[in-house]
Amino acid sequence: MEIKTRTLKVISESIDISIDLLNEDIAIGDYPSWDSMGQLIIITGLEKEFKIKFDTEDIMELEDIGDMIEAIQGYLTN
Amino acid sequence: MLVTLEEHIFNSSNNTPNKTALIHNKKSYTYKELFQNIWSSKLFLEKEYDVIKGDSIILAANKNVGFIFSYFAIHLIGAKVVPLDEQITVDRLNYVIEETIPKLIIGLQNKTNDFNVISFDELNDIEKSKIPISIKFPNIDNDADIIFTTGTTGDPKGVVLTNNNIIESANNINSFIGNTSDDTELLAMPISHSFGLARLRCVFLTGGSIVLLGGIVNMKRMFRMFDEHNITGFGMVPSAWFYIKKMSGNKLAEYSDQLNYIELGSAYMSAEEKRVLVEMFPKTKLCMHYGLTEASRSSFLEFNAEKSFLDTIGKPSPNVSINIFDSDGNKILGEKEGEICIKGNHVSKKYLNTDKNDIFYGEYFRTGDIGLFNSDGYLIYKGRSKEIINIGGKKVSPIEVEDKIKEFDKKLEAVCVGVSDKNGVLGEVIKAFIVKGESTTIDFEKLDYYLRNNLEKHKIPVEYEWLIEIPKTSSGKIQRQKLK
Numbered sequence: 001m002e003i004k005t006r007t008l009k010v011i012s013e014s015i016d017i018s019i020d021l022l023n024e025d026i027a028i029g030d031y032p033s034w035d036s037m038g039q040l041i042i043i044t045g046l047e048k049e050f051k052i053k054f055d056t057e058d059i060m061e062l063e064d065i066g067d068m069i070e071a072i073q074g075y076l077t078n
Numbered sequence: 079m080l081v082t083l084e085e086h087i088f089n090s091s092n093n094t095p096n097k098t099a100l101i102h103n104k105k106s107y108t109y110k111e112l113f114q115n116i117w118s119s120k121l122f123l124e125k126e127y128d129v130i131k132g133d134s135i136i137l138a139a140n141k142n143v144g145f146i147f148s149y150f151a152i153h154l155i156g157a158k159v160v161p162l163d164e165q166i167t168v169d170r171l172n173y174v175i176e177e178t179i180p181k182l183i184i185g186l187q188n189k190t191n192d193f194n195v196i197s198f199d200e201l202n203d204i205e206k207s208k209i210p211i212s213i214k215f216p217n218i219d220n221d222a223d224i225i226f227t228t229g230t231t232g233d234p235k236g237v238v239l240t241n242n243n244i245i246e247s248a249n250n251i252n253s254f255i256g257n258t259s260d261d262t263e264l265l266a267m268p269i270s271h272s273f274g275l276a277r278l279r280c281v282f283l284t285g286g287s288i289v290l291l292g293g294i295v296n297m298k299r300m301f302r303m304f305d306e307h308n309i310t311g312f313g314m315v316p317s318a319w320f321y322i323k324k325m326s327g328n329k330l331a332e333y334s335d336q337l338n339y340i341e342l343g344s345a346y347m348s349a350e351e352k353r354v355l356v357e358m359f360p361k362t363k364l365c366m367h368y369g370l371t372e373a374s375r376s377s378f379l380e381f382n383a384e385k386s387f388l389d390t391i392g393k394p395s396p397n398v399s400i401n402i403f404d405s406d407g408n409k410i411l412g413e414k415e416g417e418i419c420i421k422g423n424h425v426s427k428k429y430l431n432t433d434k435n436d437i438f439y440g441e442y443f444r445t446g447d448i449g450l451f452n453s454d455g456y457l458i459y460k461g462r463s464k465e466i467i468n469i470g471g472k473k474v475s476p477i478e479v480e481d482k483i484k485e486f487d488k489k490l491e492a493v494c495v496g497v498s499d500k501n502g503v504l505g506e507v508i509k510a511f512i513v514k515g516e517s518t519t520i521d522f523e524k525l526d527y528y529l530r531n532n533l534e535k536h537k538i539p540v541e542y543e544w545l546i547e548i549p550k551t552s553s554g555k556i557q558r559q560k561l562k
Contacts, residue, residue, distance in 0.1 A: 027296070028295050028296050029293060029295045029296050032164065032165050033165075034295065035293055035295050036293065036294055036295045036317075036318065036321040037317075037321075038295070039295050039321075039325070040321060040324065043325075044516070048516065056325070056326060056327040059297075059324075059325050059326070060297055060298050060301075060325065060326055060329075061298065063296060063298060063299075
């Protein structure tokens with residue numbers, strides 16, 4: 001499965017929002033369930049799914065789904 | 079003479095009309111504009127929806143300026159505000175509707191269609207009316223807010239607060255924290271919750287400025303606000319602090335010189351965590367409160383000035399008296415445990431729709447929390463009375479055992495509850511739930527050995543169980559009853 005699909009799946013399951021309602025432009029906080037607790041669950045879920053560990057500086061930069069996909073691609077290629 | 083908060087805002091709109099009161103997104107409101115919006119909302123609600131004195135109005139939003147205008151407008155009419163979280167469940171909303179019989183619901187269009195429901199957009203578009211020179215303000219003793227407690231046990235209760243309770247509480251908080259009209263505070267908590275709403279009132283009472291953010295989920299945005307508006311005050315619950323640390327490391331400390339005060343509260347914070355804040359913010363007033371919806375901010379602890387007492391919940395707030403009572407309603411003297419009871423003009427006098435007369439011992443409101451005063455006059459919190467575990471007649475606070483587990487390994491998150499003693503001897507025994515994180519490892523033998531050496535025998539858990547997540551109320555309070 002490609003990175004984008006896997007990322008959307010993790011986010012969808014973490015904040016209980018249908019995958020059809022998610023795309024690269026959706027930003028954190030756009031849905032009420034995407035609050036600080038939702039964001040924590042997403043970050044932990046993505047780290048587990050891709051077996052990576054986000055640096056604190058990178059976490060701060062993750063403002064929307066597009067940022068997340070890009071960051072994960074970076075971690076997987078480096 | 080005490081006057082309502084609305085009158086204070088009106089006075090600021092006359093005395094400092096051009097001072098910034100509120101900033102949300104890219105829009106800024108001066109005190110004159112703030113009061114003009116409040117006044118216009120009042121006239122609109124009276125004219126279009128026939129809102130009159132004594133009505134109850136549900137207001138539901140977490141970060142909408144319309145909430146702020148309507149909140150004060152409803153008070154000006156002499157009606158009552160029932161603030162609700164916009165994420166309230168339909169079941170709970172129906173319960174609140176049944177209890178309060180509201181004339182109008184503002185927000186929540188997607189949750190109910192039974193009532194007169196309007197959106198905040200309708201209020202945002204209204205024509206602005208001129209503020210009269212003099213205004214008749216509501217009576218200080220009028221009921222102003224009905225706040226539903228999150229219900230750590232049983233059904234939610236509607237706590238009724240008068241204009242007087244609200245202004246007294248805001249005065250007490252400001253006296254302790256010492257914020258002034260020069261401060262600009264970032265309000266990142268939902269304004270429909272007790273803590274967020276109180277911050278709003280405190281800032282408007284001093285004539286200071288507030289920047290409304292509504293949430294800390296986007297940390298980059300939060301720090302941008304700190305920079306853009308030169309934020310000098312901030313409020314957070316301990317779980318928000320946990321989130322800020324996880325998401326941004328020590329970045330908040332970069333604002334140490336800028337922040338005059340941080341208010342913390344609503345849930346337990348360990349002394350160790352308080353020390354971390356002391357190191358990060360040596361010059362900031364770090365004020366942590368203890369209180370309930372019924373008796374907001376009844377005690378305060380300032381971490382930097384009271385470093386030796388970080389394991390306590392501080393001393394009674396200005397103008398507040400706290401005493402410890404036994405179960406017969408007698409005042410307990412000395413360093414003995416009992417029920418924490420609170421007296422002050424900030425204390426609610428009643429719950430909605432109940433005639434319960436057992437909520438006071440004389441003039442002292444019964445919190446249902448257990449605690450004691452140490453010899454220095456600091457209050458030590460021991461837990462909710464219903465959460466106190468009774469082991470063969472010996473009372474144990476779950477917090478004490480949880481702290482010891484944390485002392486063994488600070489990475490562990492544990493919750494202890496009383497469960498039936500299978501042997502039928504002791505009544506209750508302690509069961510410890512430990513959160514199973516991805517990398518959590520425990521040598522249970524070593525933990526048991528540690529607890530045996532550091533706790534009395536009856537306080538050692540007899541059972542352990544892994545837990546995925548600690549059940550908490552929306553304000554972060556642990557719901558131990560759910561684990562029974």
